[in-house]
Amino acid sequence: MKGKVYLVGAGPGDPELLTLKALRLLRSAEAVLHDDLVAPEILQLIPSNAQIHNVGKRCGKKKILQGEINYLMVALASSGLRVVRLKGGDPLIFGRAGEEIETLRRNNIPFEIVPGVTSAMGAAAAAQIPLTHRRASSALVLITAHQASEKDAAEKDAWSKFVASGATLVIYMPGQNYSDIAKRLTAAGLAGATPCAVISRATTRHQRTHRTTVLDLHRSPQLAAPTLLVVGEVVRMTDPAVLVDGFAVPDVARANDGLRPSALFKTFLSQAPRLGTDKEPVA
Numbered sequence: 505m506k507g508k509v510y511l512v513g514a515g516p517g518d519p520e521l522l523t524l525k526a527l528r529l530l531r532s533a534e535a536v537l538h539d540d541l542v543a544p545e546i547l548q549l550i551p552s553n554a555q556i557h558n559v560g561k562r563c564g565k566k567k568i569l570q571g572e573i574n575y576l577m578v579a580l581a582s583s584g585l586r587v588v589r590l591k592g593g594d595p596l597i598f599g600r601a602g603e604e605i606e607t608l609r610r611n612n613i614p615f616e617i618v619p620g621v622t623s624a625m626g627a628a629a630a631a632q633i634p635l636t637h638r639r640a641s642s643a644l645v646l647i648t649a650h651q652a653s654e655k656d657a658a659e660k661d662a663w664s665k666f667v668a669s670g671a672t673l674v675i676y677m678p679g680q681n682y683s684d685i686a687k688r689l690t691a692a693g694l695a696g697a698t699p700c701a702v703i704s705r706a707t708t709r710h711q712r713t714h715r716t717t718v719l720d721l722h723r724s725p726q727l728a729a730p731t732l733l734v735v736g737e738v739v740r741m742t743d744p745a746v747l748v749d750g751f752a753v754p755d756v757a758r759a760n761d762g763l764r765p766s767a768l769f770k771t772f773l774s775q776a777p778r779l780g781t782d783k784e785p786v787a
Contacts, residue, residue: 507534507581509613511601513594513620514538516630518707519545521621529618534585537576539599541592541730543708555580570600574607581613592730594622598648598676622646624674627706627732631713632742635672640737643671649678649685649733663692672736678702682733683722689735694718699739704731715742 510529515521522530530536530549538547540560550556559573573589580587595601595617608615624646628635635644645666666673667689678685682702690696696719704712704727712727718735 505584506613507583507585507587509577509581509587509589509608509615510618511589511591511595511604511615512618513599513622514542514546514590514592515621516593516623516626516707517541517543517705518626519543519549521626521707522546523618523620525618526620529586529588530590532586533588535580535587536590537573537580537587538590539592542590546590555585570603574604577604578607578611578613581608582611591620592623593626594620597622597624597646623676623706623730623732624734627703628674628734630707630711631701631703631734633701633734634738634741635674635734637738637741640741641670641672643669644674645669645671646674646676648676649681663688667692667694672734672738675733675735678731678733680726682724685733686718686721689718689721694735698735699737700733700735701739701742702727702731702733704728706730706732713742715739 510533512526512529513523514526527549530546531551533550533554535555535557536547536550537557537559540558547556557576559568559576561567561570577587577589589595589604591599591601593599596619601617605615605617624635624644636642647663647666673689675685689698696717698718700716700718700721702714702716702724704710704714710728714724714727716724
C-alpha cells in the first residue's frame with residue numbers, strides 16, 4: 505500500500521509562522537526530508553520515531569542531488585509511509601517543487617502541497633517593509649541572483665523590464681557579491697539613489713537588517729545566510745521620519761485627552777466612499 509507525500513512550507517524561520525496544517529502534518533509524519541534552512545525549533549516538532557533526512561542544498565554545496573531526493577521520496581512513500589518534504593519558505597517559490605511534483609506524478613505517488621509563508625513576505629514583515637504601496641510600487645517581482653549570471657542577454661532584458669515597471673524587487677539568494685548585483689541593477693536603468701535592504705535570517709532571533717542604496721550596495725556587510733535583498737522605493741517606509749512626513753495622521757488623542765468619540769472620525773468616514781481607485785486590493 506502506497507503512502508503519501510506532503511510538500512510542506514516551513515516558513516522563513518519563526519516556528520510560530522507555521523500553518524496549523526503544517527504543524528499537524530509534522531507531528532504525524534513517519535518520514536521527513538528537510539532543507540538545511542528549516543529552523544531547528546521546527547525540526548523539534550517531528551516525532552522521535554520518524555525517519556529524518558537532511559536533504560539540504562545551499563550556497564552551491566550539494567549534500568545530495570535532486571534526483572536522489574526524488575528517489576528517496578518515492579521509495580519512502582512506496583513503502584507506505586506518510587512523508588513530509590519540508591521546505592523553507594513556501595514550497596512553490598524557488599523550492600524545486602515542480603521537479604518533485606513531476607516525479608511523484610510519474611510514479612503515481614499521492615501528494616499534497618501545503619503552502620507556507622514565503623521568505624520574501626516573512627522578511628519584509630519582520631523588517632517592516634510594505635512590498636507594495638499605492639504611492640511607491642504596485643507590483644512585486646521575486647527573482648534569484650545566481651540564475652541571473654547564467655542567462656546573459658535574455659536575463660539582462662528581463663531585469664530591464666522589471667526595473668522599468670517600477671516594481672519592488674526581492675532578490676533571493678543574493679550571495680555576498682553585492683557589487684555584481686548593483687551593476688546589474690544600474691545597467692537595467694535603476695537609479696543609484698534607489699533604497700534597498702539586506703535582510704539576514706529573517707524572523708529569527710538572529711535577524712539583522714542593513715539599509716543602503718544601489719550606489720552603496722557594494723559596501724554592505726557580509727551578513728549571515730540566508731539573506732534576501734529588497735530593492736525599491738518601499739524600503740524608505742522603514743524610516744519613521746518618512747512616515748511622519750508623508751503619511752501623517754492627526755493626533756486626535758492629544759487634542760481630546762485620550763478620548764476618541766465617534767464624532768472625531770466623521771471626516772475620515774465621510775471620505776471613504778470617495779476613495780475609488782485609491783483603494784488598495786486585499787491580498
